[in-house]
Amino acid sequence: MTDMTTRPDAAGRAGAASRLGVGAMSGISSVHANVLDLIGNTPMVDVSNLSPNPNVRIIAKLEMQNPFGSVKDRIAKSMIEAAEADGSLLPGQTIIEPSSGNTGIALAGIARLKGYPIKILLPESVSIERRQMLEIMGAEIILTPGPEGSNGAVKRARQLAAEHPEWCFIYQYANEANPRAHYEGTGPEIWRDVPEITHFVAGLGTSGTLMGTGTFLKEQNPDVQVVAVEPPLGERVEGLRNMDEGYIPPVFDDWNGRELLDRKRVVRPRESIEWTRRLVNECGVFAGLSSGAALAGAAKVAAQIDQGTIVFVVCDGGWKYLSTGAYTGDLDAAEEAAEQIIYF
Helix, strand or coil: CCCCCCCCHHHHHHHHHHHCCCCCCCCCCCCCCCCCHCCCCEEEEEHHHHHHCCCCCEEEEEHHHHCCEEEEEEEEEEEHHHHHHHHHCCCCCCCCEEECCHHHHHHHHHHHHHHEEEEEEEEEECHHHHHHHHHHHHCEEECCCCCHHHHHHHHHHHHHHHHHCCCCCCCHHHHHHHHHHHHHHHHHHHHHHHHCCCEEEEEEECCCCHHHHHHHHHHHHCCCCEEEECCCCCCCCCCCCCCCCCCCHHHHHHHHHHHHEEEEEEEEEHHHHHHHHHHHHHHHHCCCCHHHHHHHHHHHHHHHHHEEEEEECCCEEEHHHHHHEEEEECCHHHHHHCCCCEEC
């Protein structure tokens, strides 16, 4: 019987490290200074079993693996660090920002770590889990009318920022550090991991993911197609944005969005829910509904090309939407709810 109080010798420790694949043997530490160092370098998984074309691979980039749970962790860190660098954000200064949830959560988490008070303007129609997460992160929530959606939150935030110049207005929709985070992070990661990429698919929100990632990928290979997923005119899909109505983010125009995008694919609320369910049921990827919309767009592209490799962005995890019934409830009821709740 082994004496459990006896410590293993050096050879025993080395053998255990080797068996477990621990970084100690290679001199690489897996301990990070803080959670901000965990932002980015998210994993990718092949979900080609969902492709309607056997000659087209579909790869998912799992952005829910970021520490605050979404792709918006990238831009939150980038925008705060840029504001600190240029002096527009000083120690202890209050941050204000409109958000339908993910950016607000990431900003609030980082602001708490860095000691900044933060006010998030949030449409009252977001899922309850998003509001709860913002409260956990210490944000002051200012609710705006649900029917006005994210556009209403943006309008009110701009008004408050003008009334309070002592606050730091991050303004993700016009912040250069938003697409820059994807140009310097998301794009290079995809190119490193999937250099054979032929199509990149993402939802149109602030447009930062598409602009930054798409620009980088096209610089590496001009033949890469950049595809935006948007809802039909007059319909709501998880807060995704149709560029033919409402507010067009300055980021989109500043990064030559109309020239960068090769095509747009319209995805309806029901399709988003159906593909989100397929993603978890057939691939084990528990994602938010905007990810289902992006996957639906990727499937539409796959059905129309002969061969290729499509990468799409899984923006966040599904835990923020459990209260909506989107995953297990009646599909008709879930579709009706999708018209009332902002998911993205």
